[in-house]
Amino acid sequence: xxxxxxGFDTINLGHGSGGTMTRDLxxxxxxxxxxxxxxxxxxxxxxxxxxxxxxxxxxxxxxSPIFFKxxxxxxLAVNGTVNDVAMCGAxxxxxxxxxxxxxxLKIDEFIKIVNSVKAAADxxxxxxxxxxxxxxxxxxxxxxxxxxxxxxxxHPKAKITTDNIKIGDKIIVNGFIAQHGMAIMxxxxxxxxxxxxxxxxxxxxxxxxxxxxxxxxxxxxxxDPTRGGLASVLSEIAGDINKGxxxxxxxxxxxxxxxxxxxxxxxxxxxxxxxxxxxxxxDSAVAEEVLDLMKKDExxxxxxxxxxxxxxxxxxxxxxxxxxxxxxxxxxxGEQLPRIC
Amino acid sequence: xxxxxxxxxxxxxxxxxxxxxxxxxxxxxxMEICGGQTHGLVKNGILDLLPExxxxxxxxxxxxxxxPLNLIDKAIELLEKGVIVxxxxxxxxxxxxxxxxxxxxxxxxxxxxxxxxxxxxxxAKNNPDKEVVFFAVGFETTAPANALSVLHAQKEGxxxxxxxxxxxxxxxxxxxxxxxxxxxxxxxxxAGHVCAIMGxxxxxxxxxxxxxxxxxxxxxxxxxxxxxxxxxxxxxKGSYExxxxxxxxxxxxxxxxxxxxxxxVFEVGDREWRGIGEIPNSGYKLREExxxxxxxxxxxxxxIKVPENSKCIAGEILKGIKKPNQCSEFGKTCTPANPLGAPxxxxxxxxxxxxxxxxx
Numbered sequence: 001x002x003x004x005x006x007g008f009d010t011i012n013l014g015h016g017s018g019g020t021m022t023r024d025l026x027x028x029x030x031x032x033x034x035x036x037x038x039x040x041x042x043x044x045x046x047x048x049x050x051x052x053x054x055x056x057x058x059x060x061x062x063x064s065p066i067f068f069k070x071x072x073x074x075x076l077a078v079n080g081t082v083n084d085v086a087m088c089g090a091x092x093x094x095x096x097x098x099x100x101x102x103x104x105l106k107i108d109e110f111i112k113i114v115n116s117v118k119a120a121a122d123x124x125x126x127x128x129x130x131x132x133x134x135x136x137x138x139x140x141x142x143x144x145x146x147x148x149x150x151x152x153x154x155h156p157k158a159k160i161t162t163d164n165i166k167i168g169d170k171i172i173v174n175g176f177i178a179q180h181g182m183a184i185m186x187x188x189x190x191x192x193x194x195x196x197x198x199x200x201x202x203x204x205x206x207x208x209x210x211x212x213x214x215x216x217x218x219x220x221x222x223x224d225p226t227r228g229g230l231a232s233v234l235s236e237i238a239g240d241i242n243k244g245x246x247x248x249x250x251x252x253x254x255x256x257x258x259x260x261x262x263x264x265x266x267x268x269x270x271x272x273x274x275x276x277x278x279x280x281x282x283d284s285a286v287a288e289e290v291l292d293l294m295k296k297d298e299x300x301x302x303x304x305x306x307x308x309x310x311x312x313x314x315x316x317x318x319x320x321x322x323x324x325x326x327x328x329x330x331x332x333x334g335e336q337l338p339r340i341c
Numbered sequence: 342x343x344x345x346x347x348x349x350x351x352x353x354x355x356x357x358x359x360x361x362x363x364x365x366x367x368x369x370x371x372m373e374i375c376g377g378q379t380h381g382l383v384k385n386g387i388l389d390l391l392p393e394x395x396x397x398x399x400x401x402x403x404x405x406x407x408x409p410l411n412l413i414d415k416a417i418e419l420l421e422k423g424v425i426v427x428x429x430x431x432x433x434x435x436x437x438x439x440x441x442x443x444x445x446x447x448x449x450x451x452x453x454x455x456x457x458x459x460x461x462x463x464x465a466k467n468n469p470d471k472e473v474v475f476f477a478v479g480f481e482t483t484a485p486a487n488a489l490s491v492l493h494a495q496k497e498g499x500x501x502x503x504x505x506x507x508x509x510x511x512x513x514x515x516x517x518x519x520x521x522x523x524x525x526x527x528x529x530x531x532a533g534h535v536c537a538i539m540g541x542x543x544x545x546x547x548x549x550x551x552x553x554x555x556x557x558x559x560x561x562x563x564x565x566x567x568x569x570x571x572x573x574x575x576x577x578k579g580s581y582e583x584x585x586x587x588x589x590x591x592x593x594x595x596x597x598x599x600x601x602x603x604x605x606v607f608e609v610g611d612r613e614w615r616g617i618g619e620i621p622n623s624g625y626k627l628r629e630e631x632x633x634x635x636x637x638x639x640x641x642x643x644x645i646k647v648p649e650n651s652k653c654i655a656g657e658i659l660k661g662i663k664k665p666n667q668c669s670e671f672g673k674t675c676t677p678a679n680p681l682g683a684p685x686x687x688x689x690x691x692x693x694x695x696x697x698x699x700x701x
Contacts, residue, residue, distance in 0.1 A: 133635065193456075262562065263345065265456070270610050320386075321384070321385040321386050321562070322349045322350075322351060322385070322391065322562070323350075323351050323354040323355075323385055323386075323387070323390070323562040323563075323564075324351055324354075324386070325385045325386015325387055325388075325389060325390050326356070326386045326389065327384060327385075327386045327698045328698070330696070330697050330698075333676070333677045333678045334434060334677070334678060337430030337433065337434070337454065
């Protein structure tokens with residue numbers, strides 16, 4: 001898109017006024033980028049048809065910095081919600097897209113973000129069918145916030161519920177953890193360190209769909225350990241199912257550079273945020289086959305079984321350390337902070 | 342991850358644990374000085390793997406935990422005056438007498454979390470119309486970088502930068518613990534990282550005077566069990582030497598360049614320790630020629646004094662007299678989300694280590 005012909009190079013309060021400037025912004029950028037029959041009606045909302053049950057998930061994205069190694073807030077806003085819908089055992093179809101922009105945002109930054117939204121939506125096969133743009137005064141936001149709501153059709157074979165989880169079930173993770181959190185941390189003011197760690201933001205909906213096609217109700221749960229990391233999600237699950245969760249430190253998939261960065265900052269990778277990571281809890285009878293299928297997929301090539309559901313220590317996650325000691329893994333409290341020395 | 346994976350090796354660790362079992366004939370109380378070591382013992386489940394006769398007592402080596410309450414109140418006062426306060430991460434959640442730095446940030450205070458104090462000098466350069474203060478907390482480990490920030494600011498002529506100093510020293514704290522009438526420490530695991538800077542010459546007179554073995558020890562599982570083995574061997578033999586388990590990092594004379602930087606900027610002075618009280622010659626203060634970098638003088642806040650929370654037994658925890666789970670408030674009114682005292686906040690605090698890494 002040629003930004004010179006737009007007639008404006010920053011977003012200001014007028015672009016959120018609902019008047020001609022808003023229309024200008026929508027016509028020249030939003031409608032042009034997302035061009036589809038639903039949006040082209042330019043109505044207040046869209047009417048869509050679904051067969052059977054639908055899964056709905058909403059999420060707000062307030063990340064800073066908005067551009068980071070491996071992605072930006074735009075694709076994050078799509079992938080995050082697409083994955084949340086997929087975690088319900090559904091096939092994501094439609095997204096709403098709402099921007100809250102702080103006045104003064106450069107238009108080429110805005111366009112870069114919008115283009116990333118479009119690319120990520122195309123890649124995961126969802127259409128943007130409704131949206132909103134608001135502009136707030138400088139200092140009342142942080143460049144740009146995005147909210148997306150996703151709608152998906154529940155897979156006909158899916159029975160995703162913690163009620164189905166039984167003792168002996170295996171816990172499988174689709175790849176390296178802590179990449180996203182450490183990529184963001186490495187670019188935060190005051191904490192910068194040189195690394196090539198990239199955010200793992202991506203969609204996992206096709207892989208989830210393939211797993212449901214093949215294994216149906218043998219898949220008992222999907223969860224994506226975003227904020228709070230793997231430890232927090234597993235702790236929640238243990239509490240919900242009133243059974244124990246056992247994990248093994250030696251099997252936690254951790255890329256070398258991420259492990260080193262966590263050591264330097266004194267952070268526990270189990271609590272660091274992920275974006276393209278999900279865990280699935282599956283019937284032990286199909287665990288090997290599930291792993292085989294996942295490993296053949298680009299989004300699951302580093303999949304590994306990290307633990308299982310146990311009769312012992314109900315409601316608690318217990319990790320066996322590399323040297324054979326055991327400890328309880330508690331959920332994250334507050335924000336993880338780098339320590340002094 | 343070289344030098345880490347080798348020291349997390351299951352077989353090697355098991356072998357040392359077996360040797361401890363074979364060597365030990367009676368119970369010994371061994372204090373690990375550093376919070377990082379406490380963290381390592383609990384996180385790796387080592388406490389449960391050790392023979393019962395080894396009683397680990399957790400020491401005062403958590404810089405956040407020993408920073409007195411009034412210093413946090415001083416930092417809060419600066420934030421409320423509109424000063425940009427820069428701090429290491431785990432300091433910001435520690436409660437002051439009324440609130441924590443994090444709460445003041447939420448109310449609009451300009452608090453920045455940094456990894457290096459030199460970054461604070463850059464912030465001062467970029468904000469010439471604002472005052473910038475670095476909350477210089479820590480043991481001998483963080484002192485060189487904090488001192489360097491002052492030298493750097495002086496060289497660059499940055500006048501709106503100063504530091505709020507709360508540096509504490511390990512050997513005087515060990516002496517205070519050993520001379521306490523309730524103390525029952527038989528041996529120490531010395532703090533590896535502190536010794537990486539300072540060396541371990543300072544410990545020879547201490548080991549001799551109090552007849553305690555001091556083993557300079559690292560932080561990985563194999564380091565910790567090896568340190569314990571060295572201590573048990575000495576105790577069983579009746580010797581009390583200073584031994585260096587962490588030789589891959591620590592040299593007897595330490596890091597001379599770092600020591601020079603410290604000595605240029607700081608001098609030894611009395612220091613108050615949270616929960617323990619004032620220990621003579623137990624900390625660093627800025628030398629006379631660097632007084633204009635002293636935030637307490639610059640902003641006239643040296644008179645802020647506040648009493649400690651009476652329910653918190655941090656003092657007894659830090660001296661190793663009680664274990665965190667022997668505190669009546671532990672896990673009840675005092676949790677990491679709502680801490681009564683600093684040892685429950687810092688990732689190196691004994692209470693937080695017990696809370697986060699409860700063994701089963």
